[in-house]
Amino acid sequence: MAVNKVNEDLLRERARYTFNIEELTNFIDGGEEGTRNRREVEDMVIHVKELHDEVPEDYLSHKERYENAVKKGCILIDLLKEHVLRHSSFDAYKPSNMYRVLSMAKEVSPVLLHMGMFVPTIFGQASAEQQEEWLHKALMLEIIGTYAQTELGHGTFLRGLETTATYDPSTEEFVLHSPTLTSYKWWPGGLGQTANHCIVVAQLYSREKCYGVHAFLVQIRDSETHMPLPGIKVGDIGPKLGFQTANNGFLGFDHFRIPRKNMLMRNAQVLKDGRYVKSKSDKLTYGTMMLVRVMIVSDAAYELSRAATIAARYSAVRRQSMPRPGQPEPQILDYVTQQHKVFIAIATSHALRLTGGWLWDAYSSLTHDLDQGNLDQLPELHALACCLKAISSRDSNSLVEQCRMSCGGHGYMSSSNFPTIYGATAATVTYEGEYTVMLLQTARYLMKAWKEALGGIVLTPTVAYMVTYNKAKPAWVNTPEAIIQGFHAVAVGKVKEAADGIEYHQNSGKDYEDAWNAASVMLVKASECYCRAIICETFWKEIQKHSRSMSRNLAVVLQQLSELYLSYWVLERSGDFFQVRTVPLTRTKFEFVSFASPKCHCQMCTGFVAHITSVVVLAVQVSIQNLTLTFCTRKRNEFDIGSC
Numbered sequence: 001m002a003v004n005k006v007n008e009d010l011l012r013e014r015a016r017y018t019f020n021i022e023e024l025t026n027f028i029d030g031g032e033e034g035t036r037n038r039r040e041v042e043d044m045v046i047h048v049k050e051l052h053d054e055v056p057e058d059y060l061s062h063k064e065r066y067e068n069a070v071k072k073g074c075i076l077i078d079l080l081k082e083h084v085l086r087h088s089s090f091d092a093y094k095p096s097n098m099y100r101v102l103s104m105a106k107e108v109s110p111v112l113l114h115m116g117m118f119v120p121t122i123f124g125q126a127s128a129e130q131q132e133e134w135l136h137k138a139l140m141l142e143i144i145g146t147y148a149q150t151e152l153g154h155g156t157f158l159r160g161l162e163t164t165a166t167y168d169p170s171t172e173e174f175v176l177h178s179p180t181l182t183s184y185k186w187w188p189g190g191l192g193q194t195a196n197h198c199i200v201v202a203q204l205y206s207r208e209k210c211y212g213v214h215a216f217l218v219q220i221r222d223s224e225t226h227m228p229l230p231g232i233k234v235g236d237i238g239p240k241l242g243f244q245t246a247n248n249g250f251l252g253f254d255h256f257r258i259p260r261k262n263m264l265m266r267n268a269q270v271l272k273d274g275r276y277v278k279s280k281s282d283k284l285t286y287g288t289m290m291l292v293r294v295m296i297v298s299d300a301a302y303e304l305s306r307a308a309t310i311a312a313r314y315s316a317v318r319r320q321s322m323p324r325p326g327q328p329e330p331q332i333l334d335y336v337t338q339q340h341k342v343f344i345a346i347a348t349s350h351a352l353r354l355t356g357g358w359l360w361d362a363y364s365s366l367t368h369d370l371d372q373g374n375l376d377q378l379p380e381l382h383a384l385a386c387c388l389k390a391i392s393s394r395d396s397n398s399l400v401e402q403c404r405m406s407c408g409g410h411g412y413m414s415s416s417n418f419p420t421i422y423g424a425t426a427a428t429v430t431y432e433g434e435y436t437v438m439l440l441q442t443a444r445y446l447m448k449a450w451k452e453a454l455g456g457i458v459l460t461p462t463v464a465y466m467v468t469y470n471k472a473k474p475a476w477v478n479t480p481e482a483i484i485q486g487f488h489a490v491a492v493g494k495v496k497e498a499a500d501g502i503e504y505h506q507n508s509g510k511d512y513e514d515a516w517n518a519a520s521v522m523l524v525k526a527s528e529c530y531c532r533a534i535i536c537e538t539f540w541k542e543i544q545k546h547s548r549s550m551s552r553n554l555a556v557v558l559q560q561l562s563e564l565y566l567s568y569w570v571l572e573r574s575g576d577f578f579q580v581r582t583v584p585l586t587r588t589k590f591e592f593v594s595f596a597s598p599k600c601h602c603q604m605c606t607g608f609v610a611h612i613t614s615v616v617v618l619a620v621q622v623s624i625q626n627l628t629l630t631f632c633t634r635k636r637n638e639f640d641i642g643s644c
């Protein structure tokens with residue numbers, strides 16, 4: 001049988017690396033132990049022949065695809081359990097691990113929701129007694145759950161959910177009911193045929209008073225027969241853009257009774273006589289969503305890294321066209337336009353991975369604070385989780401599509417894996433908080449921060465720079481940090497613009513809600529710019545921090561990737577940099593005179609050129625008072641980028 005020979009172009013490209021691959025691998029895995037863990041799990045998985053499809057999934061029926069996914073999910077979960085039980089260090093809930101294992105089956109697993117939301121909700125919202133009863137069963141998959149919050153009529157507006165849970169003190173039970181068609185739960189993964197339990201988010205009523213949405217653990221199918229219990233209507237919602245094996249379903253209740261103890265009572269409680277005990281914050285019910293939003297940032301990075309790897313490899317081996325008559329067809333990797341498509345995908349996968357790790361650390365610190373009853377960091381983390389989830393999933397999905405397009409017709413084949421990756425990342429832009437709605441949530445936070453900044457109040461870390469624009473400016477020098485400060489200036493400008501927009505509409509007679517709506521496009525823009533500034537700054541700072549403990553060759557390349565990312569987004573947002581002209585924030589008046597000085601007409605300003613071993617570094621020269629940005633670039637050793 002012909003042995004698969006590695007393509008010579010690929011071998012030649014790999015021989016050109018200027019850094020240690022294993023060192024980069026360890027960096028991506030979060031250290032040598034992370035690489036060891038990952039490889040051990042991958043080695044377990046790669047040799048399981050049942051995980052490899054004889055027939056492409058696309059040629060299977062929906063039933064066969066689902067059964068195939070269930071089979072693979074069971075195999076992977078058994079491997080995960082075996083590995084977790086053997087290695088206490090393999091933390092299934094670190095952003096990368098659980099999703100990685102399940103995604104090794106290519107198709108989305110019908111137990112993704114069980115692992116990704118049902119178990120974390122028990123961790124985060126069940127009392128100690130309830131965890132005692134349910135957590136082990138859930139971790140060992142003796143019960144299989146999902147997270148049933150979204151309804152046919154409401155996904156974003158949680159306070160509008162219609163499913164009711166009415167307490168009956170005479171029997172110490174909650175009666176769950178779906179009063180309307182629009183109250184039917186719609187979307188929960190695994191609900192179609194897989195889950196026999198679920199977390200149900202419903203309006204809690206006790207003593208004829210509504211206390212808002214709360215979470216309940218509900219058995220919906222018989223543990224033996226797997227048939228729906230009496231009073232339960234459940235099934236599959238049908239075909240979707242992707243996620244075909246996520247087994248998304250619908251669920252309706254007809255006066256379905258559950259014991260009082262099935263209300264998750266870590267935060268709020270209902271006593272036997274029906275008295276309601278309020279939690280420290282009614283937003284703690286939303287805790288699982290914050291966790292998944294935090295995980296999505298890292299997993300969006302992971303999915304993008306897969307797509308970028310496919311595109312980079314294809315670009316190395318694909319030869320096409322003949323710019324020079326009689327010469328061999330060049331690798332498409334040498335086309336500048338191809339680099340412009342693929343290299344930003346590589347840089348972004350690193351930017352989002354490092355930002356996702358930073359956010360995970362902030363989330364871990366918050367959960368520790370919450371356990372101590374300290375909710376101070378909750379508002380900022382909610383704002384961060386919202387905008388980073390929105391931007392990371394949107395960037396990941398659009399760059400996955402860009403990687404697909406960079407591979408021509410072969411990128412359109414299912415065998416390229418782009419369609420599966422695209423379907424997964426497209427879903428994340430909507431689920432766990434729809435893109436626009438999440439950015440508007442962050443905008444709520446930014447409007448408050450802006451008011452405090454104007455009053456000179458010290459702000460939380462990620463918005464502190466808003467105050468510094470009211471104080472003497474630090475001396476800006478010629479560094480990428482200056483670009484990051486430029487992003488801060490743009491974010492401040494957009495926040496101010498949105499706040500002024502709301503004020504303008506109020507002054508013209510609108511009430512706050514209408515003024516907010518009228519300014520909402522600017523509010524979304526302000527959140528995008530605030531979020532971009534966070535990603536740029538975090539990427540750059542994380543690279544600086546880790547560079548100190550890595551070999552110089554690797555540090556150089558990673559630094560170039562972070563500079564590439566900064567340069568790319570300065571160009572992508574040049575209009576915003578240009579537009580932020582005079583921001584009368586007291587003494588310092590700064591003016592962006594022009595994005596590029598007259599002498600700078602190189603490709604940098606009209607195009608974008610970068611090669612992974614060398615990159616154009618934007619040297620930003622700024623001066624205080626009238627902040628005048630002139631950009632000059634320096635020649636690189638590989639491509640003539642024209643004169644600057």
Ligand SMILES: CCCCCCCCCC/C=C\CCC/C=C/C(=O)SCCNC(=O)CCNC(=O)[C@H](O)C(C)(C)COP(=O)(O)OP(=O)(O)OC[C@H]1O[C@@H](n2cnc3c(N)ncnc32)[C@H](O)[C@@H]1OP(=O)(O)O
Nearest residue numbers: 116155156157158283286295299300303382424431432433
């Ligand atoms: C990339 C490839 C694959 C990656 C996969 C990786 C993931 C790993 C596992 C994934 C597992 C499963 C896959 C996911 C499947 C999908 C599941 C779902 O979609 S579950 C349903 C998700 N639904 C939502 O997210 C709903 C969104 N809506 C909301 O969150 C709220 O309705 C909101 C915030 C829009 C509005 O809420 P509300 O009206 O109550 O609040 P206000 O706007 O009035 O604000 C009041 C006040 O509360 C604060 N607030 C709101 N939410 C939170 C929160 N979560 N935490 C903390 N604080 C919160 C808000 O800031 C306001 O504060 P104030 O001080 O008054 O301004």
Ligand SMILES: Cc1cc2nc3c(=O)[nH]c(=O)nc-3n(C[C@H](O)[C@H](O)[C@H](O)COP(=O)(O)OP(=O)(O)OC[C@H]3O[C@@H](n4cnc5c(N)ncnc54)[C@H](O)[C@@H]3O)c2cc1C
Nearest residue numbers: 147148149150154155156187188189427431432433434436
């Ligand atoms: C693949 C997939 C898997 C899912 N899995 C689950 C699951 O397991 N469990 C679960 O509970 N849910 C799940 N969901 C549902 C998901 O959480 C919702 O789809 C999401 O919250 C958006 O709600 P919606 O669909 O009702 O859209 P809507 O909220 O109706 O949004 C529709 C449009 O209205 C806009 N809009 C809404 N509100 C506002 C506002 N206040 N201001 C401005 N614009 C607004 C939105 O921006 C959007 O453009 C899943 C969804 C998908 C796609």
